[in-house]
Amino acid sequence: MIEQVLTGTSAGAVAGVLSGWLMKVWANRVHQKDRVHYEEQLQKKVFVHRLQFEKEFEVYLGLWKELLEAGRAASEYRELKVDSGKSREQELEGLRLAINRFKDRVYDYRPFYAPRIYDLTTELLKKLRIVHRYEANRARAAKREDDIEQCLDEINGAIPGICDAIRERVFPKTGSATNSRAG
Secondary structure: OHHHHHHHHHHHHHHHHHHHHHHHHHHHHHHHHHHHHHHHHHHHHHHHHHHHHHHHHHHHHHHHHHHHHHHHHHHHHHHHHHOOOOOHHHHHHHHHHHHHHHHHHHHHOHHHOOHHHHHHHHHHHHHHHHHHHHHHOHHHHHHOHHHHHHHHHHHHHHHHHHHHHHHHHHOOOOHHHHHHHHO
16 A cells, blocks of 8 residues: 555656646747747837838938038028129029928928927928028018028028937937936
8 A cells, every 4th residue: 555655656746747847848938939929029120120210310311411501502692792703693593492402301201300300490491481582572681681680590500409409319318328427
């Protein structure tokens, strides 16, 4: 009888050990499948994020180019009063073309850049249009000379702000970098 109890106990112990081992193997397989699934999901997200960043960066390059051209055209128009060698009509046409290229860049690529940058660029676009509108009508321009000068100053002041917003977007500050600067 003791022999039967020991045999039964031994069989139970062996069954318990085998059952534990089998459950461990099964749990590892389930864990491995989950891990592979989550790794695949993470890789997809990283890939999509990288594509989005690359597209956004490409858009910012074009936006910055057109922004600078519009700013230069506005500055050249201001310098016309100092005799730039170009006629008023040539400068006004240059300003109009620069504004249109900038406008196209702002609106055509809107889905690909940050809302804050869109807001800043549309505000700048409004100021550029005001300058062009006043200058296209010479009688209005003479009466609004101070307004035009103020808009030109605001245009020149807005460009560095847009540059900073693009930099913040492309090179975001991380918590550790921010904390190390503060300390």
